Amino acid sequence: MCSFAMESILIIGAAGQLGSELTQELANIYGGDHVIATDINPEALEKFDFCKSIRMDVMDQEAVRKVVKEENVKQIYHLAAVLSATGEKKPLFAWQLNMESLLFILELAKEEKLDKIYWPSSIAVFGPNTPKINTPQYCVKEPNTVYGISKQAGERWCEYYFQKYGVDVRSLRYPGLIGYKSLPGGGTTDYAVDIFHKAIAGEHFVSFLNEETYLPMMYMPDAIKATIDLMHAPIEDIKIRSSYNLSAMSFSPKEIYSSIKLHYPDFSISYQPDFRQAIADSWPDSIDDSHARQDWGWKHEFGLSEMTADILKHLPSFSF
Ligand code: SER
Numbered sequence: 309m310c311s312f313a314m315e316s317i318l319i320i321g322a323a324g325q326l327g328s329e330l331t332q333e334l335a336n337i338y339g340g341d342h343v344i345a346t347d348i349n350p351e352a353l354e355k356f357d358f359c360k361s362i363r364m365d366v367m368d369q370e371a372v373r374k375v376v377k378e379e380n381v382k383q384i385y386h387l388a389a390v391l392s393a394t395g396e397k398k399p400l401f402a403w404q405l406n407m408e409s410l411l412f413i414l415e416l417a418k419e420e421k422l423d424k425i426y427w428p429s430s431i432a433v434f435g436p437n438t439p440k441i442n443t444p445q446y447c448v449k450e451p452n453t454v455y456g457i458s459k460q461a462g463e464r465w466c467e468y469y470f471q472k473y474g475v476d477v478r479s480l481r482y483p484g485l486i487g488y489k490s491l492p493g494g495g496t497t498d499y500a501v502d503i504f505h506k507a508i509a510g511e512h513f514v515s516f517l518n519e520e521t522y523l524p525m526m527y528m529p530d531a532i533k534a535t536i537d538l539m540h541a542p543i544e545d546i547k548i549r550s551s552y553n554l555s556a557m558s559f560s561p562k563e564i565y566s567s568i569k570l571h572y573p574d575f576s577i578s579y580q581p582d583f584r585q586a587i588a589d590s591w592p593d594s595i596d597d598s599h600a601r602q603d604w605g606w607k608h609e610f611g612l613s614e615m616t617a618d619i620l621k622h623l624p625s626f627s628f
Pocket of ligand 1: 391392393429430431432455482483484485494495496497498
């Protein structure tokens, strides 16, 4: 008698900012028995009591292959990456982790004929020569961070594996993602996560970006919705196989501070730009995501004031 494991969805880097919330949503949709949260950090896996979880290092190719085969994995969400600010401190490590892991997952998807792969890209693919306002889908990129270079190269590989081998890999160029269910994770846009923690702790906030630095941003529920909508869209609707521009709002440190101050009148801020200012200055102020809106019906819900109110309602009672 032979038995077959039920089909599974594998999330790599599940304990990160995006993974923490996406894993929950995938379990809500497909059932916890069909979702496997994996991360290199075993303690961080404790929160996944609603689905399966396995400690796994994406660089350990044999371990990944074993899980994919034994658990009958049909879809992979490959979220593990070194983000922009951390990447500048460890450039070769960032390149190795971000690129080698993606190429391995694409190759595995080809060999094992997996149904679908999700891989996040970023506004970091853009660079100082990119048009800054309403940055179009197709334009000069020339990223100047290791993170951005790895995301741009990764996008080219995704398109290549789709065109040459039919691997159904889908991707979004996320703006800065802001959620309250995980702590900042080494990104340049993460000041906009940290600022909420300082506000509710009654502490002064020191911004590492200057007050007029506009960046494209998105509240996590919108990012989760975009990701699920993209992955559920009929294959013929996915016309862009590198990665889709995606947008919701754009604000500066001064504007998010003002938005929080409406709820916490004593909250204070000062500005001490550091090396992350140059990273932010090389990225767009705002993004044109009309292709995503046309091709698979993307629509965001949250602007700055709605996001601020929602985070300040939930974060004070949230336990990590
Ligand atoms: N949020 C990321 C970062 O700041 C950009 O994708 O690194």
